[in-house]
Amino acid sequence: MAGWWVGALAGAKARLEALGADLAQSPAESLQILETTRSSLMTGTGVRGFTYFMILLFVGIAVEWLYWTYAYSPLRAAQSAPVGSPFEALRAGVRRAVLQGAGLLLFTAAVIGVSAAFTWPAGMHPLVIQAALFLLALRASWIAVSVVLAPGRPQRQLVPADPARTRSLAWTAMAALALVALGHFIPAILQGATGALHAGSVTRFASFTLATLILFVAAFAYFGRRGRMVAPASGAARAPIFPRSFVLAVLVVAVYIAWLMSPSASVLAAVVAVVIALEVGLRDIVYFYWRDDGTGALPAIALSLARFVVALAGIGAAALALDTPIATFAESVSPWARIGLRLLGVAVLALLAHGVWIAVRSVVDQRLAAIGPIDPHEPPDASSRLLTLLPLLRLCAAVLLLALLVLSSLWALGIEITPLLAGAGVLGIALGFGAQALVRDVIAGIFYLADDAFRVGEYIEGGGNTKGTVERITLRSVALRHHNGPLHFVPYGALGSVRNTSRDWVIDKFNLPLPIDIESEKIRKMIKKIGEEMKSESAIGQHILEPLKGKLYQINPGVKVFRCKFRCPPGKQFDIRAAALKRIEAALKEMGVRFADGVSTVVLKG
Amino acid sequence: MHAGAAGATVRNARILSGLVLLAFVACHLTNLILGLKSLATMEAARPWLMGPWRTGPGITLLAGAAIVHLLLGLYAIASRRSLTLSKTDVVQLALGLLTPPLLLNHAVVMHTAGEVTPGFDATFGQMLAVYWSFTPRYAFQQILVVMVVWMHACVGLYSWLVLKPVWRRIGGLVLPLLFAIPILALLGFAEAGKEVLGKLAGDPEWNAHIRENLTKVVRVTSQLDAFQARILLTYGALLALAVAILAWRVLSSRNSHVTVAYDGNLSASGRRGLSILELSLLNDVPHAHVCSGRGRCGTCRVRIDAGAAQLSPIEGQERQTLERVGAHTGERLACQARVLGATVSVTRLLPAFADASAARAPQEWTAEAPAPVAEGTP
Numbered sequence A: 001m002a003g004w005w006v007g008a009l010a011g012a013k014a015r016l017e018a019l020g021a022d023l024a025q026s027p028a029e030s031l032q033i034l035e036t037t038r039s040s041l042m043t044g045t046g047v048r049g050f051t052y053f054m055i056l057l058f059v060g061i062a063v064e065w066l067y068w069t070y071a072y073s074p075l076r077a078a079q080s081a082p083v084g085s086p087f088e089a090l091r092a093g094v095r096r097a098v099l100q101g102a103g104l105l106l107f108t109a110a111v112i113g114v115s116a117a118f119t120w121p122a123g124m125h126p127l128v129i130q131a132a133l134f135l136l137a138l139r140a141s142w143i144a145v146s147v148v149l150a151p152g153r154p155q156r157q158l159v160p161a162d163p164a165r166t167r168s169l170a171w172t173a174m175a176a177l178a179l180v181a182l183g184h185f186i187p188a189i190l191q192g193a194t195g196a197l198h199a200g201s202v203t204r205f206a207s208f209t210l211a212t213l214i215l216f217v218a219a220f221a222y223f224g225r226r227g228r229m230v231a232p233a234s235g236a237a238r239a240p241i242f243p244r245s246f247v248l249a250v251l252v253v254a255v256y257i258a259w260l261m262s263p264s265a266s267v268l269a270a271v272v273a274v275v276i277a278l279e280v281g282l283r284d285i286v287y288f289y290w291r292d293d294g295t296g297a298l299p300a301i302a303l304s305l306a307r308f309v310v311a312l313a314g315i316g317a318a319a320l321a322l323d324t325p326i327a328t329f330a331e332s333v334s335p336w337a338r339i340g341l342r343l344l345g346v347a348v349l350a351l352l353a354h355g356v357w358i359a360v361r362s363v364v365d366q367r368l369a370a371i372g373p374i375d376p377h378e379p380p381d382a383s384s385r386l387l388t389l390l391p392l393l394r395l396c397a398a399v400l401l402l403a404l405l406v407l408s409s410l411w412a413l414g415i416e417i418t419p420l421l422a423g424a425g426v427l428g429i430a431l432g433f434g435a436q437a438l439v440r441d442v443i444a445g446i447f448y449l450a451d452d453a454f455r456v457g458e459y460i461e462g463g464g465n466t467k468g469t470v471e472r473i474t475l476r477s478v479a480l481r482h483h484n485g486p487l488h489f490v491p492y493g494a495l496g497s498v499r500n501t502s503r504d505w506v507i508d509k510f511n512l513p514l515p516i517d518i519e520s521e522k523i524r525k526m527i528k529k530i531g532e533e534m535k536s537e538s539a540i541g542q543h544i545l546e547p548l549k550g551k552l553y554q555i556n557p558g559v560k561v562f563r564c565k566f567r568c569p570p571g572k573q574f575d576i577r578a579a580a581l582k583r584i585e586a587a588l589k590e591m592g593v594r595f596a597d598g599v600s601t602v603v604l605k606g
Numbered sequence B: 001m002h003a004g005a006a007g008a009t010v011r012n013a014r015i016l017s018g019l020v021l022l023a024f025v026a027c028h029l030t031n032l033i034l035g036l037k038s039l040a041t042m043e044a045a046r047p048w049l050m051g052p053w054r055t056g057p058g059i060t061l062l063a064g065a066a067i068v069h070l071l072l073g074l075y076a077i078a079s080r081r082s083l084t085l086s087k088t089d090v091v092q093l094a095l096g097l098l099t100p101p102l103l104l105n106h107a108v109v110m111h112t113a114g115e116v117t118p119g120f121d122a123t124f125g126q127m128l129a130v131y132w133s134f135t136p137r138y139a140f141q142q143i144l145v146v147m148v149v150w151m152h153a154c155v156g157l158y159s160w161l162v163l164k165p166v167w168r169r170i171g172g173l174v175l176p177l178l179f180a181i182p183i184l185a186l187l188g189f190a191e192a193g194k195e196v197l198g199k200l201a202g203d204p205e206w207n208a209h210i211r212e213n214l215t216k217v218v219r220v221t222s223q224l225d226a227f228q229a230r231i232l233l234t235y236g237a238l239l240a241l242a243v244a245i246l247a248w249r250v251l252s253s254r255n256s257h258v259t260v261a262y263d264g265n266l267s268a269s270g271r272r273g274l275s276i277l278e279l280s281l282l283n284d285v286p287h288a289h290v291c292s293g294r295g296r297c298g299t300c301r302v303r304i305d306a307g308a309a310q311l312s313p314i315e316g317q318e319r320q321t322l323e324r325v326g327a328h329t330g331e332r333l334a335c336q337a338r339v340l341g342a343t344v345s346v347t348r349l350l351p352a353f354a355d356a357s358a359a360r361a362p363q364e365w366t367a368e369a370p371a372p373v374a375e376g377t378p
Helices: A002-041 A044-080 A086-115 A125-149 A163-194 A197-223 A244-261 A263-289 A297-322 A326-331 A335-371 A382-412 A418-434 A436-451 A520-536 A573-591 B004-036 B039-049 B056-078 B087-116 B124-134 B136-161 B167-202 B204-219 B221-252 B276-282 B316-324
Strands: A459-461 A467-473 A477-481 A487-491 A506-515 A546-556 A559-568 B257-261 B267-271 B301-306 B331-333 B343-348
Touching: A002 A044, A002 A197, A002 A244, A044 A086, A044 A125, A044 B124, A044 B136, A044 B167, A086 A125, A086 A263, A125 A163, A163 A197, A197 A244, A244 A263, A263 A297, A297 A335, A335 A382, A382 A418, A382 A436, A418 A436, A467 A487, A506 A520, A506 A546, A506 A573, A520 A546, A520 A559, A520 A573, A559 A573, B004 B039, B004 B056, B004 B136, B004 B167, B004 B316, B039 B124, B039 B167, B056 B087, B056 B221, B087 B136, B087 B221, B124 B136, B124 B167, B124 B204, B136 B167, B167 B204, B204 B221, B257 B276, B267 B276, B316 B331
Parallel strands: B257 B343
Antiparallel strands: A459 A467, A467 A477, A477 A487, A506 A559, A546 A559, B257 B267, B301 B331, B301 B343
């Protein structure tokens, strides 16, 4: 390890020294370049090259002009359509980027394609292509910056940023990108044109250093001391965790130092830095799209997915930067490479598991938040059982996911998991037999809950001989208070069919035996009148759903039996019946009718 | 605050002078295209293509058009009320302002040198020899000027023609032609240049003739330079004056504020005296403006919902365009109606993405507009 460091530092030192030498030599060389450029350009050959270049520009402009005669109207539409939601802004931004990008691609393709048709002065063709690519880089940067930041149009911003500062932010980003493009293309053009190695190297150093400085200052200027750029409008604000400006500044400097040490590593460093910066800012960016309501499960899932995509894109870009095809990497014999690739697989699995976990957790949490805290003074209802069950469900999901993740990670790492699975299977069967009743109770309970078969405070009768008022609901059993006092604990598996007598309404019926010689119709009217009187009285009437009625039901020897009935909410029938009987008794007394006496007439056949 | 008729005259003069200049440049470039065949063909065609412009009336027409076009350009700068410009306008203005300094040298050498130095013949061969061999610096300038002048002409011609119904028929021909001419001309320039270089090396007699001819111009260089410097100074002064007037106009009214309320709960505010369109552009209110506020296309028209009396009255060009597009009463061109009172409320009648077809066939773009009654039908 130490040896590697020594080597890297020595390389960096050599590069810095070379850079110093370049700096020392560049003034003289610049003058020489000017002279060479003058003498090489100011000839017939130079004029020819410049003429061809202008022709290329004309061709490029002509092709793009033709394109815009068709595409300008859609572009204006994308730019001017009213934007109601962040997603509409995203859609409009993507449309705009595609339209402008297509024009730019056409321009570049036309310029580079037509450049093949000319016989260029020696060494000039690569320069022209470099110049076209430089133009492409500049214009592509501008399209990206203007679409993402939408300076001056806060409705169309695709990332969270202070709308008052998007203009300056856009210019800063553009300046840094232009400097990077300059540092990348101009040295190549200089070297190709004049063979000036030192001046090219100095140009690159100067532009990269300037870009680093700009980004460094911008990190502090735009991201500030606080953890985030703008506080979200909704209540999703989180306390600042770590000063982002510092993270960004460190990343910028790290990439710069990596470039100083070895240019080939700097692309990788830049990719890593961009991935880290994106991962740091991704929460804000994703929640920016749900800024009106960031409570649902969707933003959490989107965030997880976005992290996943950014990481994958970063891995892809790093592979491209290292110029290492993944396939050959996998087949390589180096054990480190293999372990690295397997760890990558584990990371992908972990990301997937994380995504599923976020989905489950946010659904459960949302449900729990909707139920709200239980008020201890109120009688608990159906949701109380949900409150018991949901966290359990969440825990089960977590355990399951974790187990799956561990197993599949082991598998991805190349560890044989069949014995583990077999062992777990045997144990599972043993436990399963033992816990069969318990599982049955819990699952039956879930279905009682789903059917809303009973709630706390209701009087139910189970399928066995169990009956009583529901006092407590737990995971496995329900506690029933019998009307005589005993408390039954009934496991759900043994509850059977449930007869719930506390739902909606009850009908109460009672018989009225009267002497055989009374007039039935008179009695019926009397009962009906009493029923209407009761219904109209506020104290008792409010509980009567259907008033008392009575009719002749049966004629026995010496007795006419009248059956009376009324309908009322559960639990009120006893009071109402007592009140009804009291009134009927009084009314009968007033009419001079007595109840049928217990005298039975015995007829003896003689 | 010119009257409507004067405005129309200015516009027509700008288009006409521009067309004259375009015709000249097209002739010149067409002559260069012949260089693809040979230098001799170029020279043979010169009397036909360039000759007419060197006669008395030709020179008068050309110089007059150039001066008129230049002055109108400066006048356009001076008469602006704000710095809001569409992208094409920015390009057009920059290219137009670049043209005189870039082109002056060539014009002076070609025209004046023949007069002050008798016996100097400015043939294509002579000039190409100068560009390709003796002072290539001028070649770069000339190639650049082709780009600048031609793009200026392209933008100007296109934005004028595209609004006309005739564009549907000729557009497919004009647009390729507009780009074929300079591309072919530059190719001809390159081919002829190669030929001239060969001839210089292989034909000592011609070489000597060219060199002798060149010394005649070199002798008067100081004279020509002084003349050019005077013209450039005048141009610079005029430009500075125009910019100063613009700055004064912008700054003098910066304290007075007006607001415009649009449909869709948008609003814009800015200085008094700006047109509604300028206020829209300053405030990023989406507003169609195909002709960049010249009052020609009619795509910026608005219905005035309140405050019609606080707008500048309708003048010639606006009335003409409003009639052409079949506007109802109470509708104005946002680019011509300047806000003089405190608040105005308007409804934009065309979507912001309206393109030139909305100027050519206005009835297709306004849904509720009644079908136009064709003239001559019973």
